Every structure is written in C-alpha cells, then in structure tokens.
Amino acid sequence: MKPLKDVLDQAIVEFDRALRAVAGVHHAERPSPASDVAEGDLDEAGRAHSAALMRVNHVGEVCAQALYQGQAMTARDAHTQASLQHAAREEADHLAWSAERIRELGGRPSLLNPLWYAGSLALGIGAGLLGNRWNLAFLAETERQVEEHLSGHLQQLAAEDAPTRAVVEAMRDDEARHRQSAVALGAAELPAGAKRVMRAMAKAMTSIAYRI
Numbered sequence: 001m002k003p004l005k006d007v008l009d010q011a012i013v014e015f016d017r018a019l020r021a022v023a024g025v026h027h028a029e030r031p032s033p034a035s036d037v038a039e040g041d042l043d044e045a046g047r048a049h050s051a052a053l054m055r056v057n058h059v060g061e062v063c064a065q066a067l068y069q070g071q072a073m074t075a076r077d078a079h080t081q082a083s084l085q086h087a088a089r090e091e092a093d094h095l096a097w098s099a100e101r102i103r104e105l106g107g108r109p110s111l112l113n114p115l116w117y118a119g120s121l122a123l124g125i126g127a128g129l130l131g132n133r134w135n136l137a138f139l140a141e142t143e144r145q146v147e148e149h150l151s152g153h154l155q156q157l158a159a160e161d162a163p164t165r166a167v168v169e170a171m172r173d174d175e176a177r178h179r180q181s182a183v184a185l186g187a188a189e190l191p192a193g194a195k196r197v198m199r200a201m202a203k204a205m206t207s208i209a210y211r212i
Helices: 004-023 044-074 078-104 113-129 132-156 162-184 192-211
Strands: none
Touching (some): 044 078, 044 113, 044 132, 132 162, 132 192
C-alpha cells in the first residue's frame, strides 16, 4: 500500500489535471498545425460553423483527458498505464490546439465542460476496473470512433478554412496511432452492443456541444 503522503500527492496532481482540462489552460508541447497556415476567406456563417465544429472537438478532448485519467488511475498493467499517460499528453496538445482555434474563429468552448469531464472520468475508471484487455479495448474503440468523427468534420469544413483543416487532420493522425498502440498492447474486441452504446452517447454529446 502506498504511503498516505504519496496518495495525497497523487490526488492533488489528478485534481489539478481535471481543473486544467475543464478550464482550458493546457499548453501544447507541440506547435499548432495551424500556426503556419494562412487564414482563408470565410464568411460569418462559415466561421461560426467551423467554430462550432471545433467546440465539439474541444469537448472530445476534454472527455479524452478524463477518460485517460480514469483509465490510468485504475489500470493494472504498467505498460498500459504508460501508454495511456503518453496518449493523454498528446491529447493535451489537441485540447490546446482546438481551444486556440476556437478563439481565432471567434467562438467559445462548451458551457457543459465540467459535466462532460465528470461523466468521462467515471467511464474511464470503470473501463480500467474491467482489466487490461478490456481497458485497452475501450481505448481502441474510442479512438476508432473519434477517427471517424474527425473524418466527418473534414468533409464538413470549408475548403477555404485551411487552418482548421490542418488541426483536425493532425488530431486524426494522432488518434489513429493511439488506436494502433492499444491494439498492439493486446486490446480485446468490444461486443457490438457496447460499440452501439458508445456511438449513441457520442452522437448525443456532439449534437449538444455543437450548440452549447
């Protein structure tokens, strides 16, 4: 059993991580893919649509931070825990990139971020408690659905909005690597019913986050 001081220190770290994710104060370790891309000629409606899509993506990254945090906290395998923590650091870049792009487009983050975070943290803890193979299975399926979601956004974004497209493409590439890593570490295959539930939950979240 860990000493009480170590437990308290870890609790403080996890609480700080949660506050940073919800408040949107993460700083990216990697430069934004949009930093060297010229702004296109978007009208007001186009900017509003791009901002709303990036708000959805930002919510997804808030949820990712919570999921990885919960999964890493309850992971029983050191390699799985390390993989989750590495993925979380890259997802933190996504969080910062999407927040920056929202600001550039004149939008705002979701008002429900604390709710999204709390729900995702609970899911992550639950996945971790199921054991290594199922923890990784949940990670792999989450990343697969996020890949599809980001591909859909690329189809919706205006061709003129090159900065937003650059961010979304880079995020999708990272998600693909995270999925492949989970599979390589021995992820099980989730039952079809579980996948449908995850998809339905994601659809509800994205529909709400686009507006609120």
